[in-house]
Amino acid sequence: MPNKIWRVVDLLDWTAQYFEQHAIPNPRLDAEVLLGHLLGKSRLQLYLDFEMPVFQEHLTPFRELIKKRIDRTPVSYLTNEKEFMSLAFYVDERVLIPRPETEQLVETILTTRTDSPQRLLELGTGSGVIATILAVHQPEWDITATDLSEDALAVAQKNADTHTGATQIKFLSGDLFEPIKATAPNGETQFDWIVCNPPYVKKTEWETLSPDVRDYEPEIALFAGDDGLAVIRRLIAEAPEYLAASGKLILEISDTQADTVRTLISAEPAYDSCELIKDYAEKERIVLASVP
Ligand SMILES: C[S@@+](CC[C@H](N)C(=O)[O-])C[C@H]1O[C@@H](n2cnc3c(N)ncnc32)[C@H](O)[C@@H]1O
Numbered sequence: 001m002p003n004k005i006w007r008v009v010d011l012l013d014w015t016a017q018y019f020e021q022h023a024i025p026n027p028r029l030d031a032e033v034l035l036g037h038l039l040g041k042s043r044l045q046l047y048l049d050f051e052m053p054v055f056q057e058h059l060t061p062f063r064e065l066i067k068k069r070i071d072r073t074p075v076s077y078l079t080n081e082k083e084f085m086s087l088a089f090y091v092d093e094r095v096l097i098p099r100p101e102t103e104q105l106v107e108t109i110l111t112t113r114t115d116s117p118q119r120l121l122e123l124g125t126g127s128g129v130i131a132t133i134l135a136v137h138q139p140e141w142d143i144t145a146t147d148l149s150e151d152a153l154a155v156a157q158k159n160a161d162t163h164t165g166a167t168q169i170k171f172l173s174g175d176l177f178e179p180i181k182a183t184a185p186n187g188e189t190q191f192d193w194i195v196c197n198p199p200y201v202k203k204t205e206w207e208t209l210s211p212d213v214r215d216y217e218p219e220i221a222l223f224a225g226d227d228g229l230a231v232i233r234r235l236i237a238e239a240p241e242y243l244a245a246s247g248k249l250i251l252e253i254s255d256t257q258a259d260t261v262r263t264l265i266s267a268e269p270a271y272d273s274c275e276l277i278k279d280y281a282e283k284e285r286i287v288l289a290s291v292p
Pocket residue numbers: 095096097098099102123124125126127128129130146147148149152174175176197198199200220221222231
């Protein structure tokens with residue numbers, strides 16, 4: 001970045017072009033989000049302050065951010081923020097960056113009519129976005145959220161503390177249903193909802209992932225064995241034991257897994273219905289299975 005007096009507009013133009021030369025997807029947007037983050041301004045404010053000079057105290061850290069983005073660090077890890085259903089969540093490299101597709105999983109739960117407060121279990125909560133948004137919208141619900149990663153749980157707790165009453169969500173650590181089994185060994189704990197956005201990428205797809213994902217997001221949040229179904233298979237088999245009468249299992253899946261997941265659920269006699277829900281791109285990404 002040459003030495004001169006830089007205005008906001010010059011910095012954005014220069015950075016967007018530099019990102020483009022380095023094949024960074026969304027170069028202009030990334031430039032705006034990173035500069036806005038550093039100056040404490042929204043993207044709209046940046047446009048209103050286009051002529052404002054930017055001095056060395058901000059230029060030096062901005063250069064650092066540009067370098068990290070060229071190394072393909074995701075923007076959300078650089079700003080430590082990701083918006084999910086209109087709320088800002090803290091994220092860092094301990095957790096998967098929440099994806100817009102997951103909003104539909106939450107919306108499906110919120111739009112399913114229920115007469116009484118629901119007991120809901122989220123497995124693999126990561127940054128805690130699903131459990132936290134549900135707690136914000138349904139303060140009467142009894143919500144438990146788990147993760148195998150203690151690091152992820154620390155982030156989830158931080159987000160829950162920011163957006164909900166500190167104790168509204170009960171966080172437990174462990175492998176899938178293990179922490180539930182540990183607190184209620186005789187299967188007395190049952191849920192109306194079991195929710196999970198599980199890891200579902202095939203190990204063999206590692207090379208095909210974008211470097212932003214492959215080199216920065218936690219492996220434990222992405223990969224599930226050679227066919228990507230290792231966790232989904234266990235969820236389908238084990239969930240009925242923890243579902244109350246008329247309880248529902250709802251999962252996010254990849255856009256190539258719908259047929260296999262439908263077959264797995266049909267083969268499990270505990271379920272009496274299975275619905276595949278399409279995302280905004282018309283791909284079957286949400287599976288909703290119920291027990292009688
Ligand atoms: C795809 S991420 C989902 C994170 C978050 N719920 C979301 O939707 O953005 C999957 C999460 O499951 C957790 N996980 C992976 N295997 C697990 C297991 N066997 N038991 C519990 N959690 C697991 C990972 O640590 C990760 O946080």
